[in-house]
Amino acid sequence: MFRNIKFNIRTKIAIGYFLIICCLGVAIVVVTDRISALQDEVETITSRDIDIHNFIASIQYDAISMESGQRGYILTGDEAYLSPYNKGKSQWEANFNSLYAYLANDPSTQRDLEEIKLTIVNWIDTAAEPTITMKKQNRTNDIVAFFQEDVGKTYIDQLRSQFESLRSKQIQATKLHIIALENRNQLLTIGIYIMLIIVTVIAFMIVAFVSGSIVRTIKQVAKTITEIASAGGDLTTRIKVNTRDEIKELGDATNRLLSTLESQNWIQTKVAEVATMNQGINDLSTLAQSFLSKVAPMVNASYGVFYLRKGTGSQQLLVKTASYASYGDEKGVASFRMGEGLIGQCALEKRVFLLNQPENHSAVITSGLGTIEPQSILIVPIEFEEKVEAVIEFASIEPFTAQHLKLLEEIEKDFGIAVNNVAGRMEVERLLSESQVLTEELQAQTEELQTQSEELQMQQEEMKMTTEHLEEQNLFAEQKTKELEKAKRELEIYSEKLKQSSQYKTNFLANMSHELRTPLNSILILSQLLSENEHAHLSEDEAGYASVIHTSGQDLLKLIDDILDLSKIEAGKVILTVDEVNLTEIPELMKPVFDPIAAQKGLAFTVHAESELPNLWHTDGQRLQQILNNLLSNAFKFTESGSVELKLALADPRKAGQLRKRQGDDAWLAISVTDTGIGIPADKQQLIFEAFQQVDGETNRQYGGTGLGLSICNEFAKLLGGSIQLESAPGEGSTFTLYLPNLNRDAVETIVSASQEAAAAIDYVPPHEQYEEPLEEDFNRMETEKGETSIFSGKRILLVEDDARNVYALSSALEQHNIEVTVAGNGKRCMDILEKDKGFDLVLMDIMMPLMDGFETMREIRKQPILQELPIIALTAKAMKSDREKCLEAGASDYISKPIQMEQLFSLMRVWLTKQVGK
Known part of the structure; x- marks a missing residue:
């Protein structure tokens, strides 16, 4: 029931x-x-x-x-x-x-x-x-x-x-x-x-029971997404969710997206196959025959004919150049004039003709058992610079699908270039042959000049005329060569477009980030409100349960962020900020984090820094801390007894030279994490640095985790110009050593020039030019002010959000501060409300909404002079680098990404509401 x-x-x-x-x-x-x-x-x-x-x-x-x-x-x-x-x-x-x-x-x-x-x-x-x-x-x-x-x-x-x-x-x-x-x-x-x-x-x-019913389905979706995001990238995988809740809706939406991506990927793959097939062909007949042999199976065609345009002006003909699966006395017509028959009409109108179940058609499909009448005929024009170069006709015993039409449409865009290029190359070869003949004639004439002096003047004039003719031929040949170079550049552009197909995975992960962060946003906000228990409505146990839910949501968010980090690294979109890192602060940062873990597991945790170690080091401090956190977390996870040691020292100069494959006195930093854990066999020491891989990678493994940590650490180390090396043996523990160079401006340029294939950007920030967010000063000032409740009390906030879960979570959090919240389900509704009432103190604007999204809505708001100064904080569930710039360009005053940290949101609101009061 x-x-x-x-x-x-x-x-x-x-x-x-x-x-x-x-x-x-x-x-x-x-x-x-x-x-x-x-x-x-x-x-x-x-x-x-x-x-x-x-x-x-x-x-x-x-x-x-x-x-x-x-x-x-x-x-x-x-x-x-x-x-x-x-x-x-x-x-x-x-x-x-x-x-x-x-x-x-x-x-x-x-x-x-x-x-x-x-x-x-x-x-x-x-x-x-x-x-x-x-x-x-x-x-x-x-x-x-x-x-x-x-x-x-x-x-x-x-x-x-x-x-x-x-x-x-x-x-x-x-x-x-x-x-x-x-x-x-x-x-x-x-x-x-x-x-x-x-x-x-x-x-x-x-x-x-309740959390299990929720987490099981979320893990199932996350596992499937992880499998899709793995090295194979199998887009045929589908998510199966048995529950009847929002996660099932997310799974169904993901499956529809996968079907679309699978179709697009198939089309791009086939287009690439056709493009590579054209390379090295210098004859139109060969090109036509190869095209039919390659494309006909792709569209399930059982018969095909290729007509090539020849002649100029009123003498243009579409001549049959190649056929596919023909037999005996062919039924196909040898040639058509422009506008003659469906072939000529297709060339004249430059449009596709699709005939389903044609009656009394002369074409038949022949096999060893007999003949079959086609059930569908497709006629497609091939154009180059708005001029028809060829017409292709396919016949099939099955109806052609929309996917087949889309494939032929994509192929037609670039195949016309190939036809024109081959024709150009054939014309150049013809002209070169003529030039050779003329050259031979010139040589013969020169010999005749030597033997017939009485005809010297006449021969000189003839030679002059011949030379001028050759110069004209050379100019024509140079023109054709430039056309060939242009065609080559166009082919390179086309190849670049093919590389864009690799972005589908990145776009897919960004969209999945949005879809997962939207429900996570409401879960994290509501669980945080419950765990804070501001009004003491809950007992300590109930607040603890809410804290567990909040922590689980944060773990899921970290998993999403890890997958996005790995995707950004692969796509070359990681931004590194090089500044001064105080090495003396590393022990103070690591000890408070990992001392409780060591005490809980009964392990000894020590941090040792050599006395020769400099105080400051130029590198990306955030990425360095992320690497150390992952290495120490792994060490504690795989160590049951004994100790874990973090050691900071200067690397041996010879070791540094081996790493950079050059000699020099540049100092290198060596940070090692040593444990007495299970150890790693030699055959798995390279495997663990791959994504989603662990030492105990079986289904019944003892230790948890996604296997992303070491992969991300390895990629970050490479981007910082260094590397991670491992020394380990089963049962004897492991030592992971991170080698990092001192990244001054010259070092950054060396890393970029030595590794052009790594498309990550590196920003060098000198200590006296480091950028400080202006909002930080406002935030610190606001935190020290008294009467915080008076800042929010009675303020009117317009919340523009289409997701009911986020509306409930945000409204509950805001109303606890005596804020009057008005909700608009989309951008159009927001504009209707502002048309009637312009007395709002601040607008919280979601980006992805139906009817009118957040970008368009903010532009419309800024068009009204009276609303030019109204503070707008953009809310988005996407985690891409360009989102902040897009929001600010559209008219947002500030930006915050989902899942929303309420402390950060309230801090932004304090700043903008205080600025409004000051005005």
Whole structure:
């Protein structure tokens, strides 16, 4: 029942999160209920114990206040000392009654309180009141006699002892309550952990199921694309996706693109075969026969005739020059005039004639078993400089397809040149033959001049005329030679066009980059928003799951970037920027990245730099870091125990000379990565530097990876003028050594001149001329400003995007910053919105859209004077070098590629919104 239901990726993720939230909700309800009960109990016990301690302290304070007031009054006679005495006397009994009521369930403590009450009453009756009365009556001698015995001190000491005993007893009771609470709290904690484990297991199962259903299909598509992008480039491969979601749509679109590329590749291949067939032929009959023999099988023709144009003006004829699969007395007509029959009409109108199922046609297809009438006839003109040179007629027992017509159309464009060139060469040969004959005649005439002196003047005149004629013939021959050179250049141009077919793979990978980056964009943005958990709506585990999804998306993006890097290297489109690299910073860059990996695997990781090593080295720092990251990653991946070492040193001069095959004192840098891993057999040490190859290349290999890292490293090393060398043996570890020259301006020119076939461009950037992005200063300034929310709050953004997934992801991220987002599904809709409302602060413009793409839309926006200063940030999923220039030329203020890093997007938005505020 569920097989026919289409579950897209968003639905799958939503169902998974819903189930996880349900499980988490049940756990939260149970834990919350138990915590609430425990909290009530804690509050009850805590409040009661605090009140009891407060009452005890109040009674003790009242008793001390009475004693202090009584003694102060007796000593000084000042009535003011009786105030604390009277106040304590009036309050202690009320506090005592309240405490007594609190301890209604504790008879033992009540008995202690009654003893305290008796002691206080006895002290008041026997010591306090009598002495105060004596003082009021000025009976000093009685007071002195009373204090000689000092009965009151005995009661006060007893009272202090009783209070201390009561306080100790209550403290012990509180401790017992706390121990009981701790036991119950421990039981609650254990219960929470058990419930957390259960919820985690259930959530992991749900996430594994949902992510597995998504990742499996993505890996399947990526694997097929990788196979297509491999050295073979088999365009007949098709992607098979069993799911019913966006990935199936991507697979179907890819298959349609592959079918188109396969058809175009077949046509280009056949055109190239015909072009190479024409080389070395100097006879039109041979050329016509070779053309029919080559092209007829390509278009599934069973019969063919080649008519060549001869004569000039009204005497032009189309003469039968060659035929294919003819037999006996041929039915084909020997010649046609212009406009005569379909052959002549084809030459006159310069258009193709296609006859399907012709009736009563004279041509028949002959085989060993009999004859067959053709089911389809195709007549094609061959032109050169808008002039028909020949007409070809094919007959087939099957209908001709659109692909056959397209093939003949492509062949016809260049075959006319070949016909004209062969005819020109034949004419030159004819003229050369005539010139030779004239030369022989001249020699004979010279001999006659020597024997016949009386005819010398006449012979001289004849020789002069002959010489002039020869000069004319030589000029004509030179003209024909120039025409031949022109034809040669045209053939070279045609050969260059054939090389463009190698770009199909690059274009295919660029398009696939766009198709894969579009869904990846929304996955990365939404997973990043979830992992950041800005509003704390998710638990740490849920935010962790979102982080795992974000990391997986980044890994997939890295795989796409690796494939594109390899394609750019093959196509010669890699840009290297040579600047000063601080070699002392390399250990500081590598240690923080790989120390955690070494600690996790229990490996020793050391970085050693020789003291003779210079601080600065001229090379491409980004490519150097990429090479080192790949080499160290491989070393840790294939090392289970032992150590990994990174060593930086100057290469031996003789070794440097061997690498460059020249002698010199130029310094070379040698960076080696040594591990104690599995090692590499000698027969595979060259194989691993090829794309998609690993030491354990079997289907059940132990180590993961695509096999692109070493291939890209090797190509980058070559572009930097160096190389990577390997020393390894199975079970003894490996040492990869990167040798790099110091690329000053002269070194860059040497590398380019020595390796012209590597079409990569290298830019030398001196330290004092290094370009610094102006946006960097604005970005740093904006990061230090306060009130970031006020920059975005209330701003109006027009989002022009046709992909609903990206619309949802970007809108969600923008609206979290209080930004008002308006969405336009294409360029035409964008223009309609701007026509009615021009109050937007910024436009986010996608490039590839239906009806009106991003380039055309930005040009239309910039045509309106009121919108000239409106900031436009272009969003594109293509990763080609020229995209930024195209966007800026079309009117974009800035550019960002997909998948979009939200921090980078917000940084660009801060810059342009701040500039708008400044204006």
